[in-house]
Amino acid sequence: xxxxxxxxxxxxxxxxxxxxxxxxxxxxxxxxxxxxxxxxxxxxxxxxxxxxxxxxxxxxxxxxxxxxxxxxxxxxxxxxxxxxxxxxxxxxxxxxxxxxxxxxxxxxxxxxxxxxxxxxxxxxxxxxxxxxxxxxxxxxxxxxxxxxxxxxxxxxxxxxxxxxxxxxxxxxxxxxxxxxxxxxxxxxxxxxxxxxxxxxxxxxxxxxxxxxxxxxxxxxxxxxxxxxxxxxxxxxxxxxxxxxxxxxxxxxxxxxxxxxxxxxxxxxxxxxxxxxxxxxxxxxxxxxxxxxxxxxxxxxxxxxxxxxxxxxxxxxxxxxxxxxxxxxxxxxxxxxxxxxxxxxxxxxxxxxxxxxxxxxxxxxxxxxxxxxxxxxxxxxxxxxxxxxxxxxxxxxxxxxxxxxxxxxxxxxxxxx
Amino acid sequence: xxxxxxxxxxxxxxxxxxxxxxxxxxxxxxxxxxxxxxxxxxxxxxxxxxxxxxxxxxxxxxxxxxxxxxxxxxxxxxxxxxxxxxxxxxxxxxxxxxxxxxxxxxxxxxxxxxxxxxxxxxxxxxxxxxxxxxxxxxxxxxxxxxxxxxxxxxxxxxxxxxxxxxxxxxxxxxxxxxxxxxxxxxxxxxxxxxxxxxxxxxx
Numbered sequence: 001x002x003x004x005x006x007x008x009x010x011x012x013x014x015x016x017x018x019x020x021x022x023x024x025x026x027x028x029x030x031x032x033x034x035x036x037x038x039x040x041x042x043x044x045x046x047x048x049x050x051x052x053x054x055x056x057x058x059x060x061x062x063x064x065x066x067x068x069x070x071x072x073x074x075x076x077x078x079x080x081x082x083x084x085x086x087x088x089x090x091x092x093x094x095x096x097x098x099x100x101x102x103x104x105x106x107x108x109x110x111x112x113x114x115x116x117x118x119x120x121x122x123x124x125x126x127x128x129x130x131x132x133x134x135x136x137x138x139x140x141x142x143x144x145x146x147x148x149x150x151x152x153x154x155x156x157x158x159x160x161x162x163x164x165x166x167x168x169x170x171x172x173x174x175x176x177x178x179x180x181x182x183x184x185x186x187x188x189x190x191x192x193x194x195x196x197x198x199x200x201x202x203x204x205x206x207x208x209x210x211x212x213x214x215x216x217x218x219x220x221x222x223x224x225x226x227x228x229x230x231x232x233x234x235x236x237x238x239x240x241x242x243x244x245x246x247x248x249x250x251x252x253x254x255x256x257x258x259x260x261x262x263x264x265x266x267x268x269x270x271x272x273x274x275x276x277x278x279x280x281x282x283x284x285x286x287x288x289x290x291x292x293x294x295x296x297x298x299x300x301x302x303x304x305x306x307x308x309x310x311x312x313x314x315x316x317x318x319x320x321x322x323x324x325x326x327x328x329x330x331x332x333x334x335x336x337x338x339x340x341x342x343x344x345x346x347x348x349x350x351x352x353x354x355x356x357x358x359x360x361x362x363x364x365x366x367x368x369x370x371x372x373x374x375x376x377x378x379x380x381x382x383x384x385x386x387x388x389x390x391x392x393x394x395x396x397x398x399x400x401x402x403x404x405x406x407x408x409x410x411x412x413x414x415x416x
Numbered sequence: 417x418x419x420x421x422x423x424x425x426x427x428x429x430x431x432x433x434x435x436x437x438x439x440x441x442x443x444x445x446x447x448x449x450x451x452x453x454x455x456x457x458x459x460x461x462x463x464x465x466x467x468x469x470x471x472x473x474x475x476x477x478x479x480x481x482x483x484x485x486x487x488x489x490x491x492x493x494x495x496x497x498x499x500x501x502x503x504x505x506x507x508x509x510x511x512x513x514x515x516x517x518x519x520x521x522x523x524x525x526x527x528x529x530x531x532x533x534x535x536x537x538x539x540x541x542x543x544x545x546x547x548x549x550x551x552x553x554x555x556x557x558x559x560x561x562x563x564x565x566x567x568x569x570x571x572x573x574x575x576x577x578x579x580x581x582x583x584x585x586x587x588x589x590x591x592x593x594x595x596x597x598x599x600x601x602x603x604x605x606x607x608x609x610x611x612x613x614x615x616x617x618x619x
Contacts, residue, residue, distance in 0.1 A: 053461065053462060260473070260474045261473070261474060321422075356467065357423050358471065359423060359471055359472070359475060361474035362474060362475040369475075370419060370420050370422070371420065372423055373423045373425055374423070374427075374471075416466045416469040
């Protein structure tokens with residue numbers, strides 16, 4: 001009995017002693033910190049929790065949504081303005097269940113609907129790492145949401161409809177590699193935030209998981225990962241997918257738009273095993289789909305005029321890099337023939353690439369990328385429509401024609 | 417390198433010589449430090465022009481430095497100066513400010529920092545020739561209204577805020593009327609007596 005009492009007393013003293021607390025912090029294992037840093041990159045925390053020219057992880061980035069502007073929060077260990085007083089339990093509660101330490105509901109712009117799949121061990125590693133980044137004293141900016149979305153209790157409704165709490169459960173019938181890829185894609189990678197259609201309530205339609213969608217406010221189309229006609233990766237080799245994710249360029253195509261950010265801040269830092277695992281899982285998503293239907297738009301007299309006009313622009317402005325027959329010179333000049341990105345149901349991306357040009361991200365695997373020139377000044381709406389229609393339908397491509405009006409509308413798309 | 421920066425060509429010319437569009441500047445032969453500072457400022461959103469901000473957003477410091485060095489090394493021919501449309505008085509006012517400043521209003525001459533040949537100085541001060549009036553007055557306006565900023569102390573913000581609308585017009589008209597320099601190169605670092613502290617040109 002006295003032993004029990006002594007044990008209790010010692011336990012109590014340790015629990016109350018500040019020395020006990022700091023000893024606990026110091027005990028952070030360098031291997032755990034390195035893992036936490038790696039996982040924080042896999043989750044791309046920095047992309048949202050760091051403002052342009054702002055201090056790392058100090059938040060303050062405005063995120064425009066159809067419901068108003070959200071400002072991301074300070075996740076540095078500053079005790080007053082950051083998460084310095086949070087425990088690892090509270091951090092896990094945020095990641096797993098989308099609740100603040102006081103029980104308050106988090107807006108689902110924070111991808112907790114994906115992060116809920118993250119294991120407790122991985123959450124703790126990210127927590128341990130975030131405790132070691134330089135603390136920044138910077139108050140969080142209040143959100144600027146329109147009525148009725150400024151009422152946080154509405155989140156309860158959203159959660160009922162769209163949030164399924166639960167850690168990742170491996171599928172024993174699949175390989176360890178596939179399961180690891182599934183965990184990264186569906187969990188920290190939060191790929192579904194863009195690659196699953198968003199409905200009018202700002203929720204991801206789980207019945208259409210990874211079937212693609214227009215990203216609100218950005219006017220880029222996040223293609224389907226399940227259809228081989230879009231960016232379903234069934235026809236890609238594992239090496240091509242790995243190159244695409246880590247270098248930002250591959251023999252099949254290059255990343256651009258919002259995906260360039262993901263590669264720049266997150267995916268390029270994946271190790272070989274994880275990049276392969278994601279590739280294996282992503283490739284698997286696209287298999288078993290029905291064969292794609294051929295384009296229904298057979299050339300009429302009018303459309304053959306449009307196509308010959310498009311071809312003349314292509315030959316003048318595009319062929320020197322992308323080749324006379326759209327074969328490109330990969331990886332620096334992506335092929336257009338057979339490129340799914342050109343043929344997707346939504347023509348937003350090819351039109352925007354012609355208007356705005358763009359650079360793949362600078363990565364360790366491709367530090368000096370080749371850039372596509374913007375043609376917004378040079379080409380009229382009719383010319384953009386003609387050349388995009390041409391590349392969507394030439395060389396066996398199966399996209400639909402686009403109109404000058406579509407091209408015109410995208411001239412006003414937010415660039416940055 | 418030319419192939420990598422083809423994305424710059426539609427607005428700035430294949431060799432950074434500029435294009436017929438008056439709002440897009442010549443890049444060739446400007447000091448690499450100046451070009452690098454601008455590339456970083458566009459990438460990080462401090463200098464605001466959405467097409468530039470967009471193109472550079474995900475490029476590394478190292479690559480931007482190489483791009484800057486590349487354009488700094490080029491010496492394409494200057495375009496013929498645009499025949500001035502402004503009056504002789506306006507051009508004379510511009511010439512006075514460029515060469516002598518306006519001591520009464522505390523305005524230093526452009527040539528004090530940009531050099532007697534207006535070719536700029538390494539590492540951070542750009543040349544002023546081969547640019548169109550619309551671009552020059554656009555930049556001076558940008559400094560006055562805070563849409564273009566440089567490292568503190570931001571000397572050009574101080575200078576631009578001292579200029580009147582008429583001064584800006586006169587300086588832009590005069591500079592854009594000048595013929596190509598005989599020796600299109602910049603002054604070596606520290607060779608000019610700068611009257612103002614400048615964050616982009618550390619001593």
